[in-house]
Amino acid sequence: MDWWAVVLVAAAAALAVAGITHYAFIQMTQMKALNYQQVFDAFERAGARFREMYEPLRKEEVRIASHDGLRLHGVVVKAEQPSPKWVILVHGYTTSLPASIPFMDMFREEGFNVLLVDQRRHGKSEGKYTTYGYHEKHDVAAWVRYIKDAYGENCVVGLHGVSLGGGTVLEYLSLPEADAKFVIADCPYSDLTRLMHHQLQRLNHLPAALFLPLVNARMRKRAGFTLDQVSPVRSVQSSKIPVMFIHGAKDNYIPPSMSEELFAAKTGAKRLLLIQDATHGFALDADPALYKRSVQEFVREALAGSPAESVEQAAELSPPEKEEFGGFGLTGVPNA
Numbered sequence: 577m578d579w580w581a582v583v584l585v586a587a588a589a590a591l592a593v594a595g596i597t598h599y600a601f602i603q604m605t606q607m608k609a610l611n612y613q614q615v616f617d618a619f620e621r622a623g624a625r626f627r628e629m630y631e632p633l634r635k636e637e638v639r640i641a642s643h644d645g646l647r648l649h650g651v652v653v654k655a656e657q658p659s660p661k662w663v664i665l666v667h668g669y670t671t672s673l674p675a676s677i678p679f680m681d682m683f684r685e686e687g688f689n690v691l692l693v694d695q696r697r698h699g700k701s702e703g704k705y706t707t708y709g710y711h712e713k714h715d716v717a718a719w720v721r722y723i724k725d726a727y728g729e730n731c732v733v734g735l736h737g738v739s740l741g742g743g744t745v746l747e748y749l750s751l752p753e754a755d756a757k758f759v760i761a762d763c764p765y766s767d768l769t770r771l772m773h774h775q776l777q778r779l780n781h782l783p784a785a786l787f788l789p790l791v792n793a794r795m796r797k798r799a800g801f802t803l804d805q806v807s808p809v810r811s812v813q814s815s816k817i818p819v820m821f822i823h824g825a826k827d828n829y830i831p832p833s834m835s836e837e838l839f840a841a842k843t844g845a846k847r848l849l850l851i852q853d854a855t856h857g858f859a860l861d862a863d864p865a866l867y868k869r870s871v872q873e874f875v876r877e878a879l880a881g882s883p884a885e886s887v888e889q890a891a892e893l894s895p896p897e898k899e900e901f902g903g904f905g906l907t908g909v910p911n912a
Contacts, residue, residue, distance in 0.1 A: 596782070597790040604772070604791070605705040605799050607670050609698045615674040626677045640722050642696065643714045649673075649700035650693040650719065653680065661688045661879070662723050663734045664716065666741030668857060669706060672699030678860055679736055682868045686875060688734075689727075693719055695740065705799040708740065708768050708806045709747030716748045720756065734875065736760040739830065739857055743768075746808035746838070749815040758878035760871060761808075762822040763856055766834040766841075768806035774831060809841050818845035818878040820871065824854025824862060847874050 610618070616627045636652045651673060655661070663683045665676035673692040680690050695712055696703030706712075720733050735756050737745035742764030748754055765771040769788070777784040788803070796802050812819060819842055823835035832850060839848040849870045854862035 593786070593790070597787060597794060600776070600787060600791050601794045601798070605707070605795065606697075609670045610672060610675075612672055612674050612699065615672055619674075624678070626674070630674070630677050638691075638722070640718055642711070642718060644711065646696055646702040648693065648696065648702070648715055648718070650691050653684075653690045653692070655684060655687050655689045657687065659687045659689055660728065660731045661686070661734075662691060662727070662731050663688045663736055664691045664693060664719050664723075666693060666716065666735065666737035666744055667695060667698070668737075668739035668741050670698075675738075676736075676741075679738075682871055683734075683736075683875075686872055691719060691723065695744070706740070707799060707801045708765075709744045709808065710801040710806050712740075712744040713747040713751060716744060717751055717753060732757045732879065734758040734760070734878070736762070736871075737764070738762040739764070743806070743808050746811050746819070747806065748811075749808075749817060749819070750811035754815065754817065756817055758818045758820070758875060760820045760822065760874070761835075761838070762859060763824060763827055763830050764808060764821065764835065764838065765830050766807070766809040766837045769803040771830060771834070772803060775829075809838055812838055812842040814843070816844045818847075818874070820847040820849065820874045822849045822851070822859050822867070822870075824851050824856060824859045826854060827856040829856035845878065 619626045633653050636654075638650050638652055640648050640650075642648050665673075665679055667673055667675040673694045676692045680692075683690055693715075694701040695706070696715055697706055716735065723731050723733055733756050735745040735748065735758070737743070737760070739762070742761035745756075745759050746761050746764055748756070749759065772791070773784040773788060776782045776787055792803050819838075821835040821839050821842075823830075823832040825832055835848060835850070839846055847870070849859075849867070851859040851862045851866065860867045
């Protein structure tokens, strides 16, 4: 082969690698998020009319400042009777706070006030990059502080997060000021490096050994954090706050083995719920009665100071069929 042909092939390969690296970085940190209307429309296409349930509720929009100067947005829905109990609902990647509406009733039935939040860069909150809990854990801490400043230091606050939200609420446990009464993480990741390795190598058939270092370097330069700085499994190891892990047995996007790993690493009070027929982010849809009962039992035990270690509906976990995943979209799937 002539030298110029070699140069052209090398240049084309370098451009391809650079293009894939850039695309992966955008997909991981800046994928376009759904606005409120789009989330409600998605619910309605699936036959769920949450807009009709949500819109008549008495609610209050609130805004706070993040530790790095962003304006964060949330909505307060108070309990029917005055209550010191609060739960913060944290949505996943590329959605916004209406995606948390399906989880409201199981807490409102227990007398909780609910705070639905837009994660940074989502919904009506400001922000340029998603950082998978690196910055978002401080946002959660700011929301906890908002509740106690606005409604009294005697408030008890719990957290519930799905996917990115699950990773975020687990990362919150690493903060010295973390004082939530319980944390519920639905389909969370245990370690961001290993999650992205899985999504590149297993789901997209790309050489993770080549692309992860390149993506990581771009994240450090552009978004100010690296993959190894986000590892919820480290956060749970030393936390005494009760944690419930929930995962769908057919989740191939974030493997259910990650919740099993988190459960094994967690010290103190913990519960693991595996839902047999659930895919990513759809554990509640797959078995609403089991999900609701298990969550409410766990919350009651946590508030009473006596949660027991348990594993419920532990399905035999077989690898999901590959055709369940449709393409390259790193971290951008429905209900993520």
